Amino acid sequence: MLSSRDLHPARPLARRPRAGRPRAWRLCAPLGTVFVAAAATSAGALEFDANSYWAALDGTKTVFVRFQSPRCNHCRDMAPAWERLMSDYEGHPAKIVADVNCDKRGKALCTELKHHAFPTLMYGETHEKLREYASDRSYEALKLFADRLPEPSSKLRVSMADAAVESGAA
Known part of the structure; x- marks a missing residue:
């Protein structure tokens, strides 16, 4: 008679993780925040890769980015609220709400x-000025926060310089 041991040969109980590849359970953090910009997806939402991320963080727009992994349960739970927020800000003149898929196009980024805890939400104008958003992840809280994000200071500096030129020329 065959036993279950005959069908399933003994395996070591613990394996060492492969170098450079974090285990899936390590990827999910209870809270995290990151901003990223990218190319348009089929749904019209922005998904950043390395090139589009650095191009978006040039100081001309305020960016709100989510770094995520499709394998992360927290990311999947947050997805409907984040996708709705991205569609609300699609085409906005001063703000970008985008996504970075750390398993695909954004893996190198x-x-x-060094983003290994997901989801991570970040906001700011330039990479050096990015801050982490660590508050409520509901759509209402994210929308309220995004609405209150200031427009980029570089635009304010430009408009003040234009006003000074106009007042001096008048």
Whole structure:
């Protein structure tokens, strides 16, 4: 008679993780915040890769980015609220709400920025000024926060310089 041991040969109880590849359970953090910009997806939402991320963080727009992994349960739970927020801000003249998929197009970017806890939400104008959003993840809270994000200070500096030129010329 065959036993279950005959059908399933003994395996070591613990395996060492492969170098450079974090285990899936390590990828999900209870809270995290990150901003990223990218190319348009089929749904019209922005998904950043390394090139589009650095191009978006040039100081001309305020960016709100979510670094996520499709394998992360917290990311999947937050997805409907984040996708709704991205559609609300699609085409906004001064703000970008985008996503970075750390398993696909954004993998190199997430590795470079050392983002291993997901989801991470970040906001700001330039990479050096990015801050982490660590508050409620509901759509209402995210929308209220995004509405209150200031427009980029570089635009304010430009408009003040234009006003000074106009007042001096008048």
